Amino acid sequence: MSIPNTVQAYRASLLHFTDDPLHNVQGMQWHEDGLLIIQDGRVLAAGDYAQLKHSLPEGSSIAHFPGKIIMPGFIDSHIHYPQTDMIASPAPGLLPWLEKYTFPTERQFQNPEHAAEVASFFVDELLRCGTTTAMVYCTVHPESVDAFFGESEKRNLRMVAGKVLMDRNCPEFLRDTPESGARDTEALIQKWHKRGRQLYAITPRFAPTSSEAQLQLAGELAQKYPDTFMQTHVAENKDECKWARELFPQARSYLDIYDRYGLMRERAMFAHCIWLDDTDRRRMAETQSAVSLCATSNLFLGSGLFDFPRAQEAGVPLSMATDVGGGTSFSMLQTMNETYKVARMGGTYLPAARMFYLATLGGARSMKLEGTIGNFATGAEADFILLDPQATPLLARRSARTDSVEELLFALALLGDDRTIAATYAAGKLVHERK
Template sequence: MSVTYTQAIRGSFFDITAVVETPLQLPDYARYIEDGLLLLNGGDIVSLQSWEAGRHLLADRSSVLDYRGKLIVPGFVDTHIHYPQTEMIAAYGEQLLEWLQQYTFPVESQYHCPQHSARMSAFFLHQLLSNGTTTALVFGTVHPESVDALFSAADRLGMRLIAGKVMMDRNAPDYLTETPEQSYQQTRELIERWHNHGRLSYALTPRFAPTSSPELLGKVQQLKEEYPDTWLHTHLSENPQEIEWVKSLFPDHNGYLDVYHQYQLTGRRSVFAHCIHLDEEEWDCLHATGSAVAFCPTSNLFLGSGLFNLKTCWEKGVKMGMGTDVGAGTTFSMLQTLGEAYKVGQLQRYRLAACEAFYHATLGGARALDLDSRIGSFTAGKEADFVVLDPAVSALQQMRFANSKDIWEKLFVLMTLGDDRNIAATWVNGQCVWQARSEEKAA
């Protein structure tokens, strides 16, 4: 039997092969192959099977890339992150609204400069890749230059990235506000330039309701009607003070989510970050419209915003992915983010199992972004984005990995003790774009 492939990779593999409606279904779709063979054809996955079942397909075994001793999982999907805030991560002492004024807005003012935007885009993408994140939904700033720089850098790497220019016309410093018409024109130009260019996609990005006038939201609605396959990316119900502010700004609306919903900004490709303080009607609206939420545990804990209710999210049937939310979030590492998500669950008597956690970071996140037909698992025909994990990079990890009884415990130890040191290599579109060191040997 002849199979066309350009790259053969040997190692241990773990993925979830199908989207699920309840966490109880996850073990049925979990696939762990201790000694597996992944075949790629350019940027696409040809097959994943056991080494024994697939080695006869190899034309030359000496060309196999050998990652034995490592665990290979689909690339991590970050469903909410701010790239300009990279340089003010770990800013001390404030909750959301004060934090924006004191730290975020001054830092974002620099991104009118193409050179600064280019430097920070390169640094940001390196941080993603060195932490195993291969797809992200990203906030820029109000400046078009910030988005041009990010998309240019991601395009050179072949990354699947969704991003957008912040749209903001009130309740922010003058140096970061724009008119609704300016916001519309600049966003439209960026969509025409970047949306569906290679693996890049555009997200309409009103920062959040308090910085959006009704006129601006009307322009966002107009753009969504003109470009219906774009994404919508914003914040929702992160902080109690923020929610009260929205009620005072939009007294004729039935709550925070209703502001977006009445402008027809909910839907299949709409992603709302945080969603900590939702009422039942808002959960029901998210479900009915097919909208998704981003769970950002390190950010929610760091800013004291509250605890996301993962149990309710499942019960309401709302799509959900993980977000690092740098720079309120305190790490680019999805492993550390999953560890914090476990603690958030524990505080609410919800036991986040490793199988579920890795689902949210891979195929579940892909589903939240409406990309599950393209990324998130090792299904044949999907795009070849994956991360090679070294599960034992410290003496403590080596001890715990050695005495872990099964893959579930090994995954849980990874998400509890793991960080960027555990990333051995990151592959994007069938190419290794980051690696810790050259250790591969012939099979």
Template sequence: MSLTRKAYRAAILHSIADPAVVGIEASYEYFEDGLLVTESGQISAIGHACELLASLPADIQVTHYQDALITPGFIDTHIHLPQTGMVGAYGEQLLDWLNTYTFPCESQFANKAHAEEVAGIFIKELLRNGTTTALVFGSVHPQSVDSFFEAARTLDLRMIAGKVMMDRNAPDYLTDTAESSYVDSKALIERWHGKGRLHYAVTPRFAPTSTPEQLTLAGQLLSEYPDLYMQTHISENLQEVEWVKELFPDRKGYLDVYDHYKLLGERSVFAHGVHLCDDECARLAETGSAIAFCPTSNFFLGSGLFNLPMAEKHNLNVGLGTDIGGGTSFSLLQTLNEAYKAMQLQGARLSPFKSLYLATLGGARALRLEDKIGTLQPGTDADFLVLDYNATPLLGYRLKQAKSIAETLFVLMTLGDDRTVLQTYAAGNLVHQR
């Protein structure tokens, strides 16, 4: 027997396709009494317990959960490490919020000890909330990314991060230069990209804080290392959209700025996209780029409502983002609670199975990692969660009334939060126990 082979028995649910494309019934697999088998950090089998148990060696360790649901680990496609200390900052919309709260908070990351402390807190919060992969903004300081990757590598997590590139329209204490951002990013890429389960993302903060020279060099990095990620913000706030038009009068719109500097592509993720037009959605889809839908921060900062049906019409890849610290919770369950409301306000429906897709396989597809994460298919990484039906008295009582897995899932996404996550596994290792 392999000492690394283990089995987990509970109700099991995972997305296998986008409900918007194949319909709800064909979009998921559900095993009411399921078994998940892992070996050497990967999933080796999934199915009905009554069928799989007989095929296992007698001495294999089987962990049996009562009143629980196993799902893939959640994937957060937009979050800021340096904003952990300013979550829930009062009273501003995007641009004033950046100047009043965000930039001063990020300035503390010049101190390596501070960066290490926050990286530890940040990763614990991700895992406590069931997030096993995140696309992470560092600060402008390279040590913010070093500290994050060092902590993530220790736990063998699949994480993506990058140093912010920002050479204008920010305080002097927080800007780099076009050249230094290129040199620093390149050093981080050489040090971390592809090490273990870590990936690097070229990270211009957003068009207004980068000069044309810096955006040119960001595009150059992507051409030099073809499997890198690129992350930035787009069309979050109407004032921001107007500012971009003033700063880049030669471009036909916000997306065209990024397109001009060769920042669109299959591993490019643009956060928010609240005020995109049809043509921009079409262009994002055509280039294989993705959007990170961040409903919690869109509500909190008064930015607006993301038009998911428009994105679906164009077959645009969409993942889910908590956007800490504009967002107010590390929990993707709570983020889905807000996503549902964002759709309701637009007269649209967000089914629980589409929600599950956004938090797992949709995020994996946005990151081009669907062969590794986002499902529980054999051969993928053993990144999974155990969700506790009795996490709170209200949740336990409410779920006793649930008559289907659809209802159960929706209640978990409406009433659930970090307390719902009983255990988090990454590469087959237990990395959080409530």
């Protein structure tokens, strides 16, 4: 292979996935001494240094990071940027937490300056934790969407976001109408969807805060703009499920509410999915609607434990998410820690390789973005991170005593945090470096 002169080359151990290791043991690609070659923000080649080094033009500069691991940036499939300032707020459950903290905090995002300041901090925090793509909830205010996408665009990040739709069962100061919500959403789609690396998600907060008329219009937009995303919450909490059934008595289940309005399809991301039944899971697999696993917030709010065996048996697409501010960390490594424990409490063992898959290629597949992000396939966007197994004294000590890649990845997942991210790159450019 002839490599042009205008390339960037990075040498370290190399990790990425070509398939789900649950189904294909060859799905994990590990190169102890690896090389990642990038041109114009995209992956040109990735593999063993010994095999690829001769393809580089003579005199090429190689950034060498001995002892580090290069891997694709993390993909967080469910997070609320307006909740950054209310993370770690005490409440006895989901619904009182929304009333006391979430809604008053979100009220401030009608102020574009406030929204921009929070968006800037939020994006900094994502990058510090190695997250290069996220599916982001804004607030009901269009200004909050402009602020977030403006911050993401400045740094040339691949992000998905949307204005929350909410026309009932919420404070008047956060309420839109079916018509205004649809009008604002369509205008934002036309302004931001596929502008550079920005992508739009139609975003009904959850069924209880949208009327039938609002869900109907959201479904019409989802049909009119089939390459947009759709994101919402479902079956997170028993009280919420009971409330949804009371509000929509004609629906077979909570999930069926969304199905009736055409909101189950490819690129639809449903957060939580704890209290689904087998019919729901089969429907998710049929429509290729994806689950966003939110272990940290499910534990924090006492919502319940996700059923891995039944979801896997049904073939439901799975991804991983922090769910800040119900989640208490922006770090996908700390989220792996909690996801592992939730799985164990339900009788499932999650290997580290599977967790790293879910946080990268699994997220990309769930979002129908495989080939764009999530691994080092030729032509993929060069969003990647540098992991440091010596980031803390304890992690360094444990890493030195590992005798397999699985053991090393497990130590990173259970002991790692934002300090483990030595650097973050977006489209081949350095966007965060740990001092």
